[in-house]
Amino acid sequence: MRTQVAIVGAGPAGLILAHLLHASGIETVVIERQTRAYVEGRVRAGVLEQGTVDCLSRLGLDQRLREEGLRHSGTHLSADGDDFRIDLEQASGGACVTVYGQQEVTRDLFEAAEARGLTILFEASDVGLHDIETEKPFVTLRTPSGEVRVDCDFVVGCDGFHGISRQAIPNHVLRIFERVYSFGWLGILTERPPVSEELVYASHERGFALASMRSITRSRYYIQCDMGERLEDWPDERIWDELAVRLGPNLGARLQRGPSFEKSIAPLRSFVAEPMRYGRLFLAGDSAHIVPPTGAKGLNLAVSDVTMLGEALAEFYSERSAAGIDAYSARALGRVWKAERFSWWFTTLTHRFPETGAFERRMQVAELSYLRSSSRAQASFAENYVGLPLG
Incomplete structure (x- = not known):
């Protein structure tokens, strides 16, 4: 099998990149180790930045x-029960966020991928990346139908923190920056x-809490807890x-109290891998960086990565210029570290x-x-x- 860009991982990062490249006339093959139903069923965050919404709109995926997303022009912060509102639209000059679950984004991306x-x-297993330091990389894998080899010009790793793509970069090249927090959500x-x-x-003073939602009838709540806690020690009534x-x-x-139908404890981590390019391999999304969920930057950072990479690859194929792909890692990391800073600051402020x-x-x-009283801080x-x- 031959393609121009092989994408490892069919989460939002990989799928959005595939749609971006498709819009530029660039061929892709997306490789995913799980089933479509499994990927669509993963419960993740659902606060979309203005840029993410704009990206989905440009791709005709909105x-x-x-119809169903909840546009939020503000957000609330509380200190020991004394809450105040920040008008995001006014303070930012017109931008907002939209609450729309990642599961719904993924569903839209899959349906459009099928239609296009x-x-x-x-269900790809034994995925291997080969010759990524050359101009002729290829990916091997095993599917339920048999073994497959995908020859390509570039490989993009969108396979998450535990994926194989980052591991393909030699240890003497890769630099890891990490902080693991002692608590979770x-x-x-x-x-x-x-x-x-x-x-x-x-x-x-007892710890952080977040009141969020997935719709006007479905709520998502979080409380800070120690990572050693067990779910069975937290019946619904104790959480309420x-x-x-x-x-x-x-x-x-x-x-409005009621029974929960999903309950989990998520760890918090700040993580960045540099560089985000090695040879003909590029990293995007969680394969290159993780942020604490405070501020909801994870999915949005992945979208900014693939937007930059999509532009760079389109430039490569249309103009035969490597300037964009050569600048991708530094450009993406510039924005990544700003998001890491905000997520770290917001976490230290509230936890x-x-x-x-x-x-x-x-x-x-x-x-x-100070944040409550200062328009400049807001x-x-x-x-x-x-x-x-x-960037």
Whole structure:
């Protein structure tokens, strides 16, 4: 099998890149180790930056998003139950975020890929990347129908943090920057209306909480917990009680309690791998970087990566210029590190760390108070939250 670009991973990053390249007349083959149903069923974040929405719109993939997505022009922050609102649209000069679950984005991408005839090889095992330092790389894999070899011009690794693509870069080339946090997010989904029409990020002396949603009838809630906690120690009623405390008396009284139908504990990690290119291999999305979920940058960073890479590959094929692909790693990392900074700052502002004592807590409260009172601080927050422009 021959193609121009082989994409490893059929998550949003890989699928959006395939659509971007298809729009430029570039052939792709997407390789995915799981089934389509498994990929579509993964529960992930759902806050889309303005740039992500714009990208999906340009690709003609925004019909359901426009019909069902929840456009948020603001967000709420709370310090020990005392909450305030930041008008994102006003503070950023007109940009907003849209709540639309990653599962729904993935479903839209798969349906459009099928309609447009994009090639996706599911249930691929024993995937190997070969000769990536040469001009003739290829990928080998095994599918339920037999062994496959994909010859290509470029390989793009969109296969996540645990994927094989990053591992193909030699250790003497790759640099890893990482911080693993001692706590996680205990999250639940429930068929109850959200407590607020916009997201609420709560910083409480007992720890962080987030009130989010997937629709006007389905809520997503998170509370900070130790990574050693067990789900069986957190029955629904205990989670509701803790949410009521951390969100404060006003919002806590408005919680509509109900049974959860999904419950999990997610670890928090800050991670960056440099460079994001080695030979004819490019990394994009979680294969190259992970951010804490505070601020919802993960999916959006992946979209900015593949947008830059799509532009660079289109330039290569249309103009026979390598300038874009040569600049891709530095350009992408410039935006990655800004998003890492914001996610790290927002996490340190709102979470309780093992070293958080009375002094550190006072600093958090003072920072939130400053953010509440300063239009310039709110403008900086909004600029980062709705998404920085591509570098």
